[in-house]
Amino acid sequence: MAVQFTRIAVKIGSNVLARKDGTLDVTRMSALVDQVAELRRAGVEVILISSGAVASGRSEIKPSKKLDSVDQRQLFSAVGQAKLINRYYELFREHGIPVGQVLTTKESFGTRRHYLNQRNCMMVMLENGVIPIVNENDTISVTELMFTDNDELSGMIASMMDMQALIILSNIDGIYDGSPSAPGTQVIREVEQGKDLSDYIQTEKSGFGRGGMLTKTTIARKVADEGITVIIANGKKDHILVDLLQHPVETVCTRFIPAEGGVSSVKKWIAHSGGFAKGELHLNEQAVNVLKGQKAVSLLPVGVVRIEGEFEKDDIVKIIDHRGRQIGVGRIGLDSAEARTLLGRHGQKPMVHYDYLYLD
Numbered sequence: 571m572a573v574q575f576t577r578i579a580v581k582i583g584s585n586v587l588a589r590k591d592g593t594l595d596v597t598r599m600s601a602l603v604d605q606v607a608e609l610r611r612a613g614v615e616v617i618l619i620s621s622g623a624v625a626s627g628r629s630e631i632k633p634s635k636k637l638d639s640v641d642q643r644q645l646f647s648a649v650g651q652a653k654l655i656n657r658y659y660e661l662f663r664e665h666g667i668p669v670g671q672v673l674t675t676k677e678s679f680g681t682r683r684h685y686l687n688q689r690n691c692m693m694v695m696l697e698n699g700v701i702p703i704v705n706e707n708d709t710i711s712v713t714e715l716m717f718t719d720n721d722e723l724s725g726m727i728a729s730m731m732d733m734q735a736l737i738i739l740s741n742i743d744g745i746y747d748g749s750p751s752a753p754g755t756q757v758i759r760e761v762e763q764g765k766d767l768s769d770y771i772q773t774e775k776s777g778f779g780r781g782g783m784l785t786k787t788t789i790a791r792k793v794a795d796e797g798i799t800v801i802i803a804n805g806k807k808d809h810i811l812v813d814l815l816q817h818p819v820e821t822v823c824t825r826f827i828p829a830e831g832g833v834s835s836v837k838k839w840i841a842h843s844g845g846f847a848k849g850e851l852h853l854n855e856q857a858v859n860v861l862k863g864q865k866a867v868s869l870l871p872v873g874v875v876r877i878e879g880e881f882e883k884d885d886i887v888k889i890i891d892h893r894g895r896q897i898g899v900g901r902i903g904l905d906s907a908e909a910r911t912l913l914g915r916h917g918q919k920p921m922v923h924y925d926y927l928y929l930d
């Protein structure tokens with residue numbers, strides 16, 4: 571079988587795996603596993619990011635008293651994740667393919683050391699023919715430190731593992747150019763770089779999902795800007811995964827065109843680290859214009875007018891423009907005390923070196 575990619579991350583959304591009544595759709599799961607196995611036989615390396623823990627636990631447990639949303643998530647996911655991974659294990663075993671569970675939290679992407687540790691774990695799994703099945707560790711993730719949803723997690727994994735493509739499977743054929751249920755609306759087949767889709771996205775979410783189409787779009791854009799093709803497609807359609815790779819033109823989906831050239835691995839990490847920023851660098855207009863220009867430049871103290879927060883050398887900081895909007899993130903080359911002494915000064919070493927600067 572001739573396929574378009576040989577290294578892919580596949581995100582399977584809650585809605586793909588849950589039936590209308592919230593129970594786990596094992597038939598759908600089995601069909602997806604068969605396709606992943608087929609791709610593996612064709613030489614494609616696959617990482618799965620699978621939701622469905624909460625959905626599958628919900629149908630197993632009837633709590634004796636009313637639980638708040640955190641308790642519910644912790645209880646259902648603890649039970650549901652065990653059930654989910656057990657199903658995957660059994661289904662892949664029929665194909666002779668070993669799988670491994672990777673449960674992670676947003677904090678585990680916070681430092682470069684943790685990030686590389688996770689990366690190494692999945693590298694060694696792939697090298698040994700094991701398919702990583704990743705999910706958020708919902709039992710210990712608390713609200714403020716959670717991924718927006720598994721779309722965000724899948725973007726971070728695809729980026730961290732240098733995948734060629736991220737396929738986000740949901741319960742819809744792609745992004746529609748209006749409300750998906752309105753007559754005459756169509757799936758947007760290709761999204762070029764820089765195209766704004768916010769007018770098309772409705773805030774409604776499907777039954778069991780967490781983030782909705784807006785997070786999918788934001789993540790897809792960011793990941794495509796790193797040189798990775800992102801595809802949003804309908805995981806409930808038979809043979810969808812194989813079709814996407816074998817018949818990319820004919821198969822209905824939304825495809826985000828990747829930036830050419832890609833970016834370095836450190837930059838990819840920085841790009842997804844905004845949530846861990848310890849401080850802010852506020853720039854003057856001239857510095858903003860220089861950074862946004864065609865040439866790759868480092869951020870010098872002369873363009874920084876104000877510093878917020880306390881940080882150490884090598885921490886992540888937000889880059890804020892002269893209008894107060896965040897325009898990127900970077901890894902700072904000095905601590906906040908030293909940085910404050912250099913504010914606005916000419917002829918100093920960069921605060922953020924170009925290699926560690928990521929602009930939105």
Ligand SMILES: Nc1ncnc2c1ncn2[C@@H]1O[C@H](COP(=O)(O)OP(=O)(O)O)[C@@H](O)[C@H]1O
Nearest residue numbers: 583584585740745746770771772776779782783
């Ligand atoms: N323009 C749009 N095109 C497609 N889907 C949209 C659009 N706007 C909102 N949606 C909604 O986004 C839902 C998919 O997101 P989500 O509920 O998070 O799914 P998942 O659980 O697969 O991540 C769709 O079922 C649809 O209701």
Ligand SMILES: N[C@@H](CCC(=O)OP(=O)(O)O)C(=O)O
Nearest residue numbers: 584622623624719720779780
């Ligand atoms: N970690 C959760 C997934 C929650 C979630 O964000 O799901 P999705 O809407 O599919 O992105 C679970 O397994 O239930």
